[in-house]
Amino acid sequence: MGRKKDIVRKYFEQVISNDKRQSCKFCHKEYNMNVNKMKAHLLKCSNCPQQIKKKFYSNTTSNVTEDQIQTVDEYDAHLVVNSHKSLTINKFFDHMNKSENVRLNEKLALAIIVSGSPLSMTEHPLWIDFFKQIRPTFKLPCRKSISTVYVDKVYAEMQSSITYDLLEANDLHIQLDGWTNINNDGIINFVICKPEPLFFKFLNTKDNRHTAEYLKNQIVEIIETYGKEKFFVIIGDNAANVKKSFELVKNVYKGIQTLGCAAHGLHLLCSDIFKVDSVSEFLKQNSSIVSSIKRSQLLSSVFKKHQQIKGINVQLKLPVKTRWGSFLFCLESLMKNKSVLQAMAVDDTIPISLLKPIKLTLLDDSKFWENVLKMINLLTPIVNAITVSVLNHNLIHRVRSLLNDVEKKVEECFSSSITNSLFSITEELKIINNVAKRKIFILGKIHLAAELLDPKSQGLKLNADERVDALEFIYNLGVEMKIDIMNDLSDHQSKQGYFAKKFIWENSLITDPVKWWKFLDNISPLSKVAVRILTAPCTSAATERTFSTFSWIHSKKRNRLTTERAGKLTYLSYNWKLKNKKSEISKNTEANNCEESSVDVVIQEIQSSSSSFNSEKNDENMIISKSDSDSDCDSDSETSILYNDTSSDENSVSCSEKEDEDNY
Known part of the structure; x- marks a missing residue:
C-alpha cells in the first residue's frame, strides 16, 4: 500500500517548474518537500484559515483519522468557492504602526487639552481598559508625554496656523490686559483681532514691573513682527500704566489709534454708583436678605414651599463684589420673588428669631420694594450695554448709541417722581456727572x-x-x-x-x-x-475671556501646573474653540441625529463648565483681577471645572511606556 500521505500536503500544490517543491495554496510561498516546515508555515501563514491551523497545533499527525481527512477534503472544496470571503475575514486583525499611534496620540492630547481634562487621565486604569477594549494595540501616552511632547507639538501647530492667519490679514488690532494667576505670577495676555480675536501671546512678566515703558516695548515688538502698516487700534482698560504705554506707542506709530475699553468704562460707572452712600447701604440690605434665607436650612425649605404654591421658579441670587451685573441679578431675583418673600414674612410656622431681622423690610411696600425697582431701572440699561459690547462681533458703530441710551435712561430714572427716593439730589447729580465722565473715556x-x-x-x-x-x-x-x-x-x-x-x-x-x-x-x-x-474692537473683552480660560485650566486643584504649561493649555483651548465655532451643533440636533442613526457623527464644540466661560453674553465674563491697575475692583472669582489635574509638570513620573515617550 505504501506510506500514507500527510494531510498537510492537501494545502500545497506541486510547482510546475520543479516537481520537488510545493507551493502554499493560500500565499503561494514555495517549500521543498518537508512536511514539518510546511506545517510550521501554515501555522504562521496570515492567509490560512483558522479552522485549518487548528488541525496542526499538535506536533504529530498520528491521531488524524480518515473522517478528519474527509472533512478536510470537503472544506477544501468549500474554500475554493468562498476563497475571497474567507481570506477577507481572516486577514482582519488589530494592527497599528508607529505613525498611526502617534497621530492618534496627538488627537487624544488635543481633546484632553481643549476639554480641560486632567493630563494624567491616560494613566487611570479604567481609561486604560476602555482604550484596550476599543483598540488593543493602541498604546496610550503617559501623562509626562502629553504634558511635554504632545502639548509642545500641537502648540507649535496652532502657532503656525495663527501666524498664517495674521500674515494673510490686512487689518489687525491689539488688545492687552494684565492678570495675576493662582500662583501670584504676573501675566499679560495679548489678543490680536483680524477682526476675530485670536489669543496671540501670553507673557509671564516674572520680576519685571508692568511699567508703561515695558508694556510699550512688548506692543512694539508685536507690531514689528507683522508689519506696522497692518495695525490700527490698540485697546485696553483704564489703568494708568496702560494709558501711558499707549501714548508712548502712538509717539512711535502716528497712525495707531488708542481706545479705552467700553465695557470696562461701563463697569467703572457701576462702581461709581455703588460708592454712593445710600446705594452702598441699600445693596448691603438686599444681600443680607438673600444671605439670611440661603444660609438657613429651615428658611430655604419654607421659601421653596411657597415658591411651589405660587408657581415661581426663580432662585435668589447673591451678588459678587467684583461682578457688577450680579447686583442687578440679585435685585431682579428679589423682585420676582416678592410675593413669596412676603408670604414667608407672615408664615407662623417659622420661628420669630429667624425672620425678625428682615420681616419689616419685606413687608415695607412703600419704601423698600420701590427702591428695589428704582435700582433695577437704573442698572438695567448699563448692564444691557455691557452685555452687547462684550460680544465678539464688530460693534464699534453702535457704541455711541449705546452710551447715549444709558445716559438718557439714567436721567429718566431720576426725573421720575417716586416718593421716599433712594437718592438725594446731590447724589443724583453726582451719578449723572459720572455717566458723562465715563462717556468721555469711552467715546472717540x-x-x-x-x-x-x-x-x-x-x-x-x-x-x-x-x-x-x-x-x-x-x-x-x-x-x-x-x-x-x-x-x-x-x-x-x-x-x-x-x-x-x-x-x-x-x-x-x-x-x-x-x-x-x-x-x-x-x-x-x-x-x-x-x-x-x-473691524476695530470696542472692548478688550476677548482678553478677559482668555483670563477666564486661564483660571479655568490653572485652578486651585491644578495649581501644580507651571505657568508656562498652563499658558500653552489656555492658548490651545481658547483658539481651538474660536476656530471651531462653526462646527458647534445644538444638543437638540445631536439628540435627533442619534435617534435617526447610531453611526451619525455629530461634531460639537466642547463646552466649559465655568459659567463665566460658557457665555459671551454674560457680562460677568468681563471682571478679572488685574495687577498694576487703577481699577477699584479686586476679583476673587472662583471657577469650577469638570476635571482636575493634580499632577506636576515639573516632577518626573514613572511611565509604563518609557520607550514610547522617548520615541514619540
Missing part, C-alpha cells in the same frame, strides 16, 4: 466715523459737530493709508455715483457692515478705509 472720533460708515444708520443721528469730526477722521485715515477717498466719500454722503445704485443699499439693513463694505472692495476705494474702521 473713531466711534463717530464707524457710525457714519454704518450702512444701516448712515450717521443720521449724529449732530453737525459729530458729523464733521467723523468725516475728518475718515479723510485723515485715507491719507494715512495713501488712498484717495475724497470723491468716493462725497458720493457716499450724497448717494451719487456708485452709491446711487439701488441694489447696493437693498441689503444694508440685514447685512453686517463689514461684509457690506467688502462687497464694494473692487468698486469703492473708501471700502478699505471703512473696513479698517468697522
Whole structure:
C-alpha cells in the first residue's frame, strides 16, 4: 500500500517548474518537500484559515483519522468557492504602526487639552481598559508625554496656523490686559483681532514691573513682527500704566489709534454708583436678605414651599463684589420673588428669631420694594450695554448709541417722581456727572466715523459737530493709508455715483457692515478705509475671556501646573474653540441625529463648565483681577471645572511606556 500521505500536503500544490517543491495554496510561498516546515508555515501563514491551523497545533499527525481527512477534503472544496470571503475575514486583525499611534496620540492630547481634562487621565486604569477594549494595540501616552511632547507639538501647530492667519490679514488690532494667576505670577495676555480675536501671546512678566515703558516695548515688538502698516487700534482698560504705554506707542506709530475699553468704562460707572452712600447701604440690605434665607436650612425649605404654591421658579441670587451685573441679578431675583418673600414674612410656622431681622423690610411696600425697582431701572440699561459690547462681533458703530441710551435712561430714572427716593439730589447729580465722565473715556472720533460708515444708520443721528469730526477722521485715515477717498466719500454722503445704485443699499439693513463694505472692495476705494474702521474692537473683552480660560485650566486643584504649561493649555483651548465655532451643533440636533442613526457623527464644540466661560453674553465674563491697575475692583472669582489635574509638570513620573515617550 505504501506510506500514507500527510494531510498537510492537501494545502500545497506541486510547482510546475520543479516537481520537488510545493507551493502554499493560500500565499503561494514555495517549500521543498518537508512536511514539518510546511506545517510550521501554515501555522504562521496570515492567509490560512483558522479552522485549518487548528488541525496542526499538535506536533504529530498520528491521531488524524480518515473522517478528519474527509472533512478536510470537503472544506477544501468549500474554500475554493468562498476563497475571497474567507481570506477577507481572516486577514482582519488589530494592527497599528508607529505613525498611526502617534497621530492618534496627538488627537487624544488635543481633546484632553481643549476639554480641560486632567493630563494624567491616560494613566487611570479604567481609561486604560476602555482604550484596550476599543483598540488593543493602541498604546496610550503617559501623562509626562502629553504634558511635554504632545502639548509642545500641537502648540507649535496652532502657532503656525495663527501666524498664517495674521500674515494673510490686512487689518489687525491689539488688545492687552494684565492678570495675576493662582500662583501670584504676573501675566499679560495679548489678543490680536483680524477682526476675530485670536489669543496671540501670553507673557509671564516674572520680576519685571508692568511699567508703561515695558508694556510699550512688548506692543512694539508685536507690531514689528507683522508689519506696522497692518495695525490700527490698540485697546485696553483704564489703568494708568496702560494709558501711558499707549501714548508712548502712538509717539512711535502716528497712525495707531488708542481706545479705552467700553465695557470696562461701563463697569467703572457701576462702581461709581455703588460708592454712593445710600446705594452702598441699600445693596448691603438686599444681600443680607438673600444671605439670611440661603444660609438657613429651615428658611430655604419654607421659601421653596411657597415658591411651589405660587408657581415661581426663580432662585435668589447673591451678588459678587467684583461682578457688577450680579447686583442687578440679585435685585431682579428679589423682585420676582416678592410675593413669596412676603408670604414667608407672615408664615407662623417659622420661628420669630429667624425672620425678625428682615420681616419689616419685606413687608415695607412703600419704601423698600420701590427702591428695589428704582435700582433695577437704573442698572438695567448699563448692564444691557455691557452685555452687547462684550460680544465678539464688530460693534464699534453702535457704541455711541449705546452710551447715549444709558445716559438718557439714567436721567429718566431720576426725573421720575417716586416718593421716599433712594437718592438725594446731590447724589443724583453726582451719578449723572459720572455717566458723562465715563462717556468721555469711552467715546472717540473713531466711534463717530464707524457710525457714519454704518450702512444701516448712515450717521443720521449724529449732530453737525459729530458729523464733521467723523468725516475728518475718515479723510485723515485715507491719507494715512495713501488712498484717495475724497470723491468716493462725497458720493457716499450724497448717494451719487456708485452709491446711487439701488441694489447696493437693498441689503444694508440685514447685512453686517463689514461684509457690506467688502462687497464694494473692487468698486469703492473708501471700502478699505471703512473696513479698517468697522473691524476695530470696542472692548478688550476677548482678553478677559482668555483670563477666564486661564483660571479655568490653572485652578486651585491644578495649581501644580507651571505657568508656562498652563499658558500653552489656555492658548490651545481658547483658539481651538474660536476656530471651531462653526462646527458647534445644538444638543437638540445631536439628540435627533442619534435617534435617526447610531453611526451619525455629530461634531460639537466642547463646552466649559465655568459659567463665566460658557457665555459671551454674560457680562460677568468681563471682571478679572488685574495687577498694576487703577481699577477699584479686586476679583476673587472662583471657577469650577469638570476635571482636575493634580499632577506636576515639573516632577518626573514613572511611565509604563518609557520607550514610547522617548520615541514619540
